[in-house]
Amino acid sequence: MDLDGVYRAEYGRCVATLTRLLGDIGLAEEAVQDAFAVAVTKWDETLPPNPGAWIVTTARNRAIDRLRRESTREARHAQALLLHQSDELEEVGPVRDDQLRLIFTCCHPALSPLAQTALTLRLLGGLEVPEIARAYLVPEATISQRIVRAKKKIRDAGIPYRVPDAAELPGRLASVLTVLYLIFNEGYASTSGELLRTDLCADAVRLARALAELMPDEPEVLGLLALLLLTEARRPARVSPSGELVVLAEQDRSRWDRELIAEGHALVRRCLRRNRPGPYQLQAAINAVHTDGPSTDWTQVLALYDQLLAQNPSPVVALNRAVAVAEVHGPALALATLEHLDLPGYHLLPATRADFLTRLGRTAEAVAAYDEAIALAGNETERTFLETRRARLASTNH
Amino acid sequence: MKQYLLAVQLDESAPPESEAAVQAQLARTGKVTDEMKAAGVWVFVGGLQHSDASTVVRTPGGTTTLTDGPFAETKEQLGGFWVIEADDLDQALVWAEKCSLACEQPIEVRPFDDGSRRR
Numbered sequence: 001m002d003l004d005g006v007y008r009a010e011y012g013r014c015v016a017t018l019t020r021l022l023g024d025i026g027l028a029e030e031a032v033q034d035a036f037a038v039a040v041t042k043w044d045e046t047l048p049p050n051p052g053a054w055i056v057t058t059a060r061n062r063a064i065d066r067l068r069r070e071s072t073r074e075a076r077h078a079q080a081l082l083l084h085q086s087d088e089l090e091e092v093g094p095v096r097d098d099q100l101r102l103i104f105t106c107c108h109p110a111l112s113p114l115a116q117t118a119l120t121l122r123l124l125g126g127l128e129v130p131e132i133a134r135a136y137l138v139p140e141a142t143i144s145q146r147i148v149r150a151k152k153k154i155r156d157a158g159i160p161y162r163v164p165d166a167a168e169l170p171g172r173l174a175s176v177l178t179v180l181y182l183i184f185n186e187g188y189a190s191t192s193g194e195l196l197r198t199d200l201c202a203d204a205v206r207l208a209r210a211l212a213e214l215m216p217d218e219p220e221v222l223g224l225l226a227l228l229l230l231t232e233a234r235r236p237a238r239v240s241p242s243g244e245l246v247v248l249a250e251q252d253r254s255r256w257d258r259e260l261i262a263e264g265h266a267l268v269r270r271c272l273r274r275n276r277p278g279p280y281q282l283q284a285a286i287n288a289v290h291t292d293g294p295s296t297d298w299t300q301v302l303a304l305y306d307q308l309l310a311q312n313p314s315p316v317v318a319l320n321r322a323v324a325v326a327e328v329h330g331p332a333l334a335l336a337t338l339e340h341l342d343l344p345g346y347h348l349l350p351a352t353r354a355d356f357l358t359r360l361g362r363t364a365e366a367v368a369a370y371d372e373a374i375a376l377a378g379n380e381t382e383r384t385f386l387e388t389r390r391a392r393l394a395s396t397n398h
Numbered sequence: 399m400k401q402y403l404l405a406v407q408l409d410e411s412a413p414p415e416s417e418a419a420v421q422a423q424l425a426r427t428g429k430v431t432d433e434m435k436a437a438g439v440w441v442f443v444g445g446l447q448h449s450d451a452s453t454v455v456r457t458p459g460g461t462t463t464l465t466d467g468p469f470a471e472t473k474e475q476l477g478g479f480w481v482i483e484a485d486d487l488d489q490a491l492v493w494a495e496k497c498s499l500a501c502e503q504p505i506e507v508r509p510f511d512d513g514s515r516r517r
Contacts (some may be wrong), residue, residue, distance in 0.1 A: 159486065159488075160485070160488055325430070
């Protein structure tokens, strides 16, 4: 591993530990950055045996130096805190807890969703501001402002560094899982521009893996990781060599990542044994069915969607369920289930309706639905896909 | 220990409540205040008259002018508030939830400036 690799792998862990030692995210980041600057000059060819511990120790010493030069009350307080810490920084337990605490702080629901995402990618993912800005196609100044404001709010409003207690945990964990899910989704089906921004997918998977390691007893955490792995596994087949979107039924299954699928399936089995199904576990189970054997068992998928809809009666779930209904009971019944769905601005609703209408031979209505979907589609690849479908329809029937 | 303002955001354009409803609400908010006192977090509580009873004093260039009515013409006005002491925002949010349930209005949670914001 080179210095860049160490940075990406260790940055979050080091900032988390220094945040505990210093009681302030800003000071912690400065100290860790100082330490990496020292590492650039000192590490030359060979890395120390435990680079993360080296960075933490150096950062701590740098922080003490820095605080000695400052004379504010806050600096003296932080310095006293630091000097009284015993030298047990490499212990696994507290370091893991540090990271977990920081995850919950970054994803605190008192912060805006974009701030939660940006902070998580910056502090835990070790991404630089320009990388985050590029990933979300927003100006660097916007991201940097959000991060600065969020860190300030954490300090000024007294957002704590701690893992929520059992009573609060379900709600707060949901917020953490949402952030990781949204990061992955933004990478997978970005709202604009390119269809796949794989870096964000990889970052989300990496963070979900870390969370699953930290909270191995939370089935929804395992469920989220399984869902991301099973979705990620199909990525190589999702876009054709010429850059066109390929629907599940037409995907070349030999291009799926077998290793990720095996890992995802093992996680789903672990969740099944726990028997505490939640939305992420159910979505993972649906994806496990999709990736099991040569074709999808739609009856099983529909049963899982029924369960998911009962837990989470949202129009998006109902829309996805309709696709399974079409496979099991035919497009007429599926079309009827779409009637009352209210999803303004969501291109997949008219796109799905167009597909059902096509299968029912109601061509004129299908064309109109495709037109509606094309107008709403956010990225070029999806728009091209819909235009191709619409063109095929027009040519066979007129 | 930090101090937090729990401010009741009152929609003054909503139709007035019945006397019985007002009394029931006062009983509920009073219970929350008692709970705060028992927990040792309570600092202050007060309900406010509607904003049409307010007057704004301005002193531009040393000249005093008075304006009838609230500072800003918005639907949401400060209806009343609690001040509590809490370890962190999470604790304050737990109290804010109780307050919101009791008065059936949104509660804005705002930390007091304790002089620590220098950067």
